[in-house]
Amino acid sequence: MITTVIDDITIHAFTCGQVKVKQSHRNPSPGAPVILLDPFWTDWLPIWVWVIEHPEGIIVVDTGENEQVTNDTYLRCGGVNGWINRKILRFDIQASLEIGNQLKALRIKPDAVRWVVLTHLHIDHTDGLKHFPRAEILVAKTEFKQPYGSVPCTFPQWFNPRLIDYNQSNRHFGKAYPVTTDGRVIIVPTNGHSHGHQSVIVRGSTLDVFLAGDTTFTEQQLHHRQVAGICLDKTMDSRTIDTIRQYCQDRPAIYLPTHDRASADRLKSHQLTRIVN
Numbered sequence: 001m002i003t004t005v006i007d008d009i010t011i012h013a014f015t016c017g018q019v020k021v022k023q024s025h026r027n028p029s030p031g032a033p034v035i036l037l038d039p040f041w042t043d044w045l046p047i048w049v050w051v052i053e054h055p056e057g058i059i060v061v062d063t064g065e066n067e068q069v070t071n072d073t074y075l076r077c078g079g080v081n082g083w084i085n086r087k088i089l090r091f092d093i094q095a096s097l098e099i100g101n102q103l104k105a106l107r108i109k110p111d112a113v114r115w116v117v118l119t120h121l122h123i124d125h126t127d128g129l130k131h132f133p134r135a136e137i138l139v140a141k142t143e144f145k146q147p148y149g150s151v152p153c154t155f156p157q158w159f160n161p162r163l164i165d166y167n168q169s170n171r172h173f174g175k176a177y178p179v180t181t182d183g184r185v186i187i188v189p190t191n192g193h194s195h196g197h198q199s200v201i202v203r204g205s206t207l208d209v210f211l212a213g214d215t216t217f218t219e220q221q222l223h224h225r226q227v228a229g230i231c232l233d234k235t236m237d238s239r240t241i242d243t244i245r246q247y248c249q250d251r252p253a254i255y256l257p258t259h260d261r262a263s264a265d266r267l268k269s270h271q272l273t274r275i276v277n
């Protein structure tokens with residue numbers, strides 16, 4: 001677990017289990033059939049979740065995995081998507097690493113979390129939702145209406161997120177949704193990995209923290225303008241990658257994908273993402 005401070009905002013990062021994906025899932029590839037048939041797996045990758053202690057309340061960005069996913073029957077309810085998820089993902093997670101338990105180590109009660117922002121609805125981002133029945137959960141309207149690759153039967157029964165429309169204009173991303181009234185934590189659309197994928201930006205006085213979800217697997221892929229093997233729409237994804245690159249050129253920012261092993265270290269050392277054309 002790492003903790004860093006940006007002005008009066010504290011950000012914690014910890015990984016809720018680990019995931020392996022097919023190599024063709026992470027690296028550029030022709031797409032789904034190749035990923036299903038690929039015999040080669042990546043190493044274990046982190047599943048970072050981010051906890052933002054802001055004066056207006058605690059914000060959790062993505063909720064990581066839960067132990068039940070290692071049970072062979074967990075995804076059976078999910079039909080074809082459940083089957084595909086079983087074939088293309090492997091997980092390593094114990095109950096002690098679920099987000100609710102790790103929050104307790106920070107002396108944060110899950111019920112004290114005011115907002116949970118989901119970057120998208122894939123299981124490794126939603127499976128910790130069960131810890132937050134009292135939070136306001138923010139999901140992009142397009143993501144909820146057109147889920148891609150998600151397994152809704154794994155969502156808690158009470159799951160009824162606030163579907164956000166981005167109601168502010170944003171110079172880079174076109175539009176944004178302010179989570180906090182001071183505008184220092186905003187959500188921006190970063191679609192391509194799924195229809196309504198979104199990212200969270202914490203805007204500090206000297207640098208921004210860009211919580212990127214699965215826009216790319218690594219910072220390296222952003223540098224190389226490399227679209228991951230798994231994505232809904234490569235054109236949309238490329239456009240998102242270019243927009244984030246432009247953002248990082250115009251503002252000092254730390255770009256932090258969910259499955260990049262180096263993300264937490266970059267956050268801890270405030271290592272900016274410097275784009276070289």
Ligand SMILES: [Zn+2]
Pocket residue numbers: 122124125214258259
């Ligand atoms: Zn993911």
